[in-house]
Amino acid sequence: MIIILFGAPGVGKGTQAQILAxxxxxxxxxxxxxxxxxxxxxxxVGLIAxxxxxxxxxxxxxVTARIVEEAMIKPDCQNGxxxxxxxxxxxxxxxxxTMLSRIGQEISCVVNIEVPNEHIVQxxxxxxxxxxxxxxxxxxxxxxxxETAPLLEYYxxxxxxxxxxxxxxxxxxxxxxxAIVSQxx
Ligand code: ADP
Numbered sequence: 110m111i112i113i114l115f116g117a118p119g120v121g122k123g124t125q126a127q128i129l130a131x132x133x134x135x136x137x138x139x140x141x142x143x144x145x146x147x148x149x150x151x152x153x154v155g156l157i158a159x160x161x162x163x164x165x166x167x168x169x170x171x172v173t174a175r176i177v178e179e180a181m182i183k184p185d186c187q188n189g190x191x192x193x194x195x196x197x198x199x200x201x202x203x204x205x206x207t208m209l210s211r212i213g214q215e216i217s218c219v220v221n222i223e224v225p226n227e228h229i230v231q232x233x234x235x236x237x238x239x240x241x242x243x244x245x246x247x248x249x250x251x252x253x254x255x256e257t258a259p260l261l262e263y264y265x266x267x268x269x270x271x272x273x274x275x276x277x278x279x280x281x282x283x284x285x286x287x288a289i290v291s292q293x294x
Contacts, residue, residue: 110135110189111214112290113196115261116222118249119229119236120275121282125222126193128283129290135189138180140173140197147176165240165248167197167256174204181208189217197257202264219264220286222275226250 110133114122123139130137144162147155154172161168177195180186196202209215224232229250233241240249264270271289275282 110217110290111192111209112189112217113192113219113264114222114286115219115264115270116224116275117226117229117253117257118246119233120222120224121232121279122193122222124279125283125286126191128279129286130191132283132287133189133191133290135191136180136183136186137191137193138177138186138195139193140168140177140195141193143176143180144168162240163245165245165252167252170198170200170204173197174201174208177205178208181212196260197253199260199263202260216264216267216269218271218290219269220271220273220289221261222273222282222286224275228276 112129112135114126114129116122123141126137126139141162144155144158148159148162149155154176157172158168160166167173173195177192181190192205196205205216230243230246233246234243240246261270273282273285273289277285
């Protein structure tokens with residue numbers, strides 16, 4: 110089972126991905142967490158990623174696809190994976206399709222978590238991460254619109270897209286997601 114949690118920065122993908130992974134007994138891959146860990150550990154990837162993450166720009170596709178591929182071949186991914194924050198560009202979506210066909214897997218569904226922009230900025234500002242300043246948040250939202258939102262049409266055409274109202278308590282939203290991913294497609 111391969112589930113993609115999709116949505117703008119701050120819609121709650123990370124929180125929901127963790128709950129869903131625990132609930133379904135599958136792995137959670139967050140590219141944002143992976144980059145933050147790499148930056149913290151000053152690895153080769155971290156040294157490349159830092160300036161992009163700090164500015165709210167996308168880390169180059171080849172670097173991003175490589176960390177996802179490394180994570181996906183680990184044994185804990187055998188039962189399935191929730192992808193949180195990947196893919197964010199068409200090139201990443203293509204890289205994912207190639208990776209999955211190589212291991213004989215398919216995307217089960219793409220859940221688009223929808224939250225109005227005014228909620229998003231408030232949520233992000235209250236989180237207080239280093240890249241959660243007004244300027245960097247605005248850039249992340251702009252990058253999302255430009256690079257990532259077009260993937261909605263791509264996955265919709267593949268018949269994989271499900272829409273989800275992301276406004277509500279953490280529990281309410283996770284119940285909605287569980288209901289959606291349990292539906293037969
Ligand atoms: P948010 O969704 O709130 O922006 P993330 O933790 O998902 O937070 O991402 C933080 C940063 O990590 C992004 O602004 C970007 O620099 C980098 N990043 C995460 N995922 C990707 C990706 N798929 N491609 C390129 N860069 C990414």
